[in-house]
Amino acid sequence: MSANVAAHDDHHDHGPEKGIVRWIVTTNHKDIGTLYLAFALVMFFVGGTMALIIRSELFEPGMQFVDPQFFNSMTTMHALVMVFGAVMPAFVGLANWQIPMMIGAPDMALPRMNNMSFWMLVAGVLLLASTLFMEGGAPAGGWTLYPPLVLQTGDALPFAIFSVHLLGISSIMGAINVIATIFNMRAPGMTLMKMPLFVWTWLITAFLLIAIMPVFAGAVTMLLTDRFFDTSFFDAAGGGDPVLYQHIFWFFGHPEVYVMILPTFGVASTIIPVFARKPLFGYASMVYATAAIAFLSFIVWAHHMFTVGMPVAGELYFMYATMLIAVPTGVKIFNWTATMWKGAMTFETPMLFSIAFVVLFTMGGFTGLMMAVAPVDFQYHDTYFIVAHFHYTLVPASIFILMAAGYFWLPKWTGNMYNERIGKLHFWLSAISVNILFFPQHFLGLAGMPRRIPDYAVQFADWNMISSIGAFIYGFSQLLFVYIVIDTIRGGTGEKVTDEVWEDAKKHSLEWTLPSPPPYHSFTTPPEKIPTEHF
């Protein structure tokens, strides 16, 4: 295939279209990657604003700013926007930019579908956002959309459901594209076990996506027909069972959390070796651990529903199966630590975020292990403890790594160096405030404060106030990142970066062999040599 690729007329090195049209009709993986990343960043602030509304209301006990219905809409929409609008699209954006460059391919395998899946995502999120202005308000029953509560949503319900359909189709198309690219477009000599880990984790994530998004689409379609077409999937009066929804939802929902964390692992495994100036420790075990986590994610779902009244046998099975996940995850933490061990480490911003990720994600992992213990989960269930747990695995993990990826690859993508001093300031503000924000929530949860409530008993006042202060510092310090991104695109520090940007990065992965910024069409002829540092 190699010789023919360059000869075909798709691959004349024509530049992009001019003006706004470029961004609408583009089929270039770099343009689409940029669109995804920009969109995700905007949604990060939309979802963040909702979080700040929540934290403002919880700053003090009593009702201050919003009515309870709107508060519940905020918790629901915050989650949906962050999961489907920010984190997932951000990783798809990274995949678009990086996968072709990392495997030596000229573009994604299915460029037109790539464009379509981005615009479908925009349509889905707009549809979701429109529910905020509808009679009866946006969905307010939690992002899990449990019946029968969610069926009480006003006019917004069908729109929220169609929005989930659109987002699902968009993710599935993106996933198919990633799989096709990785299977069919790798440079000669790049066997599966020579792929960078970011590519590996995305390959596995893509398989998770095509397995679970259709199940979720099915579950919400059942909600739709229950509400409008008199079916009784989840309606006990007609012989259905609301608990059935929880089983179907979490069959999707548990792998979904790994959709957000596996690419995170991939980026961390890419960044840490570069700044430790060592090959990644245990490459093969990283691949197998990722696959093991993905497999286990399908057989542990009911640990989200220990309190629905499962028999002891069920509780025990899901408890032990869940604890098993700590093994491959522990392998990963061990490997990252071993990679840093005796490395010639430097602490540029991407590395700082990555180290913080390793530490703070481990904490999130441990609280997860606590909740895997079924009998104690009865105390933690639906309290702020679970809120603290999953925010530790998402904010200082996925979000920190997305920030790290931004700092790591922006110089490559733009050819300009970002401002390291502001980058470090962003890191320290984020790392400190994220703990002020989420750590007290452990205490609140253990003391019994339930999640998704707009008001609370006065005994919870102090830690809530501290948490809210942390939230505002964290939220506003993210504006530094926006500043840095814009500043870097417009020239940054003025220092022109080299092709490999970071010392010896060329040894780790292919994108650093390209010029910075890379040409609009890269690897129109496949690279001759692939880096072998990670073996």
Added chain:
Amino acid sequence: MNEDLKQKNTRLIKKLMFVVLGMFGFGYALVPIYDVFCDITGLNGKTAEEAVQEGVYQVDVSRELTLEFVTSLNKKAPLKFSSEVKKMKLHPGKYYTVNFYAENLTDKKMLARAIPSVTPGLAAEFLKKTECFCFSEQEFKPLERKVMPVRFVIDPKIPERFKTVTLAYTFFDNTETSVKN
């Protein structure tokens, strides 16, 4: 893009689309799978949906269990619903009859359905009902008050570990959605 690669992509997309459709179907297949699974294992506390034949059991006077009754209404169904007793002591193998009362608080005809649930779930299969208002949809005339007896027996085979069993009924107002309309 050369033809060879295009073909490879098309073949792969077809396979992956097959997975997608298969998983969509699997989501729906979970509905019957769940029912069958619960049927076999008796996990979710559902009692038989039809009356069982009145069999003869050896009454075990040496054992005494507590049976509790819970009556509730879904979404403020306009009914008054209660049981004759809140709880009772009983011997496995002996037949008992307990009256339940429901009153239609509206001046319209009402169709309502009671759904039973037993806690702990695994005790459900030992609670055998020969007569129950939950076996069919109940029709209430305007403001009608009904006395609805439930006749049941606890199978003496019920394991020792069950000391207290709760039988809960929730009444659903099905007037608008019932097929009988």
